[in-house]
Amino acid sequence: MKLEIKEIQSKSILIKSxxxxxxxxxxxxxxxxxxxxxxxxxxxxxxxGKQIEDWGNFVYVKANAPDLLVKEMPKISPNLKILLSSVTDPYQSIEAKYKITQKCLQFFADQNATQKISILTKSPLVTRDINILKDIKNTEVGLTITTTDDDIxxxxxxxxxxxxxxxxxLTELNKAGIKTYAFVGPLLPHYVESDKNLDDLFKQIKSTGTTDLYIEHINLRKYILNRLKNEAKDINEQTLEKYYQSQSKEYMKNLNQKIEKLVKKYNFNLRLGSAIYHNK
Ligand code: SF4
Known part of the structure; x- marks a missing residue:
């Protein structure tokens, strides 16, 4: 399906989290x-005005985001943390053309912003902005890594x-001296079955030089589960069943124990002290 792209003017850009x-x-x-x-x-x-099923098929570009920052940043206390992003990826493919994220980062660098600017993405495009990131006083970049298997x-x-x-x-960012973290979320269902896969995930993250992790259990609210069922039609039923069960107490306890061992084994700093859990 063709990606719908539209430039829009947003009313505000910094939203309380x-x-x-x-x-x-x-x-x-x-x-x-x-x-x-x-x-x-x-x-x-x-x-x-779209349906949940449309997710992934449209992107609206907040063309005025850098201008909004000029107005909104003076109201933000100097020691707070700003996360890019929470409901989009700041380095999805069209960022290569529109550079909205890059312009926002340049603003933070030019203004000597003291707030912590934290980035979370799934894209190596973030390495394009290493030089700007180096000019921001307090910044960090997280890469979401849910598996080491490209097919998965x-x-x-x-x-x-x-x-x-x-x-x-992650390796490139660490070599450039940028503070990094990995976001392991959501924990995919096969991990509870395969200690080796989970160990390999932690080992490979460690080998990049990253020391900090967030870990998140899958969020299975109804609208997410429905979309997952629709999109994952060809996945084998047993694996999908694991997804449905993946917030049962037994499943989570088992996975949490494995995670604790691996955090210790690879000497990671697990942020927030435990895996993030979403209440259904
Ligand atoms: S999980 Fe992140 S990268 Fe994936 S579709 Fe959602 S916002 Fe985009």
Whole structure:
């Protein structure tokens, strides 16, 4: 399906966050062409007159985002944390053309912003902006890595860059001296069955030089589960069943124990102290 792209004027750009580890969020785009089939942000479709099933097929470019920052940043306390993004990927493919994320980062660098500017993406395009990132006082870049198997990432994260490309991006950022973290979320269902796969994931992240992790259990709210069922029609039923069960107490306890061992084994700093859990 052809990606619908439209430039829009947003009313505001810095939004107060309800996330556990961010004070404000900055989403340079509405919609996300990466179209991950587990994406919790698919609810955003409804805000622009689309259906959940349309998620991944449209991106609206907030063309005035850098101008809005000029107005809104003076109101933000100097020691708060701003996350790019929360309901889109700031380095999805059209960022290469529109450069909205890059312009926002340039603003933070030019203004000597003291707020912590935290980026989370699935794309190695973030390495394009290493020189700007170096000029920001307090910044960090996270890469979402849910698997080390490119076929699995292709399946669940339809149009996102391969997992191997993300691991390489983390290595490059670390070599450039940028503070990094990995976001392992959501934990995919096969991990509870395969200790080796989970160990390999932690080992490969560690080998990039990254020391900090966030880990997140899958969010299976009804709208996400429905989309997953629709999109994952060809996945074998047993694996899908694991998804449905993946918030049962037994399943989570088992996975949490494995995670604790691996965090210790590879000496990671697990941010927030434990895996993030979403209440259904
Ligand atoms: S990259 Fe993030 S925002 Fe984009 S579809 Fe995937 S999970 Fe959703």
């Amino acid at each position: 309800k996330l556990p580890d961010a004070d404000y969020v900055l989403n340079p785009y509405t919609g996300c062409s990466f179209g991950c089939i587990y994406c919790y942000a698919s609810f955003m479709s409804r805000y622009v 990432s292709r399946y669940f994260e339809k149009n996102a860059p391969d997992a191997s490309a993300r691991l390489k991006a």
